Amino acid sequence: MEQTDAVAALAALAQNHRLGVYRLLVQAGPDGLSAGAIADELGVAPNTLTFHFDRLRAAGLVTVRRDGRSMIYAARFETMNALVAYLTDNCCGGASEQCAPVAACKPSRKRAKQPAS
Amino acid sequence: MEQTDAVAALAALAQNHRLGVYRLLVQAGPDGLSAGAIADELGVAPNTLTFHFDRLRAAGLVTVRRDGRSMIYAARFETMNALVAYLTDNCCGGASEQCAPVAACKPSRKRAKQPAS
């Protein structure tokens, strides 16, 4: 992961509603959640939420797919893992064994192909 | 870690110079680096850097101590670990064993007591 991408991902997460959305999606797993379900859960206006989804998507943190009238958002775990790895990279110069690289999250169920990024 | 603290930490890291500073400090370990050394390494004006140090410090990501005329900044690994844990918390609803909580970085050498936060 490049520094530019890491800054983009961090900036995307550095906002109350977006962090709330993201954590919801991380916990939801590969199946994701509909925009409406997230709006209900967080009590955020749908148009505001669209703005935030765009940021998360532009940062590569989530994917979207359409399901009927609903848009289903899901976390991209590869990006999450890459970001964590970037942050903790070569921690303490690699000196301590306790500063080992962090574990990765590899959900087993296949994720649906994302259509338009 | 509370959502507010996580947003603060992420916002502190969501900037090119600050992310550069932070990664330098993570790799430097508990001994830290002087403000001047960091300014040289990154090619950032000292006053600009002070502004960014303040953000990192306010977010609890780094500590400072004075050493002669130099200010020595060092990463706070507890905050780093807490942030990573917060991001990946209950990943996939805890379903997959591969989504286990991430490893923590616990540098072995004692860190100098930080004076004024």
Added chain:
DNA sequence: TCCATATTTCAACGATTATTGAAATGAAGC
């Protein structure tokens, strides 16, 4: 086709952010 539902688009506004230049502070050495 017409209507309801789900979500997105657009323009506008106030608030926050990063960088700058000049001046101030604090510590060390002569």
Added chain:
DNA sequence: GCTTCATTTCAATAATCGTTGAAATATGGA
């Protein structure tokens, strides 16, 4: 005490950000 070095403070500026309201788009069902 004066000078130098290391870093911080302050005010000003341009750029970016989050929320809002109203209107548009897309899908599914009667």
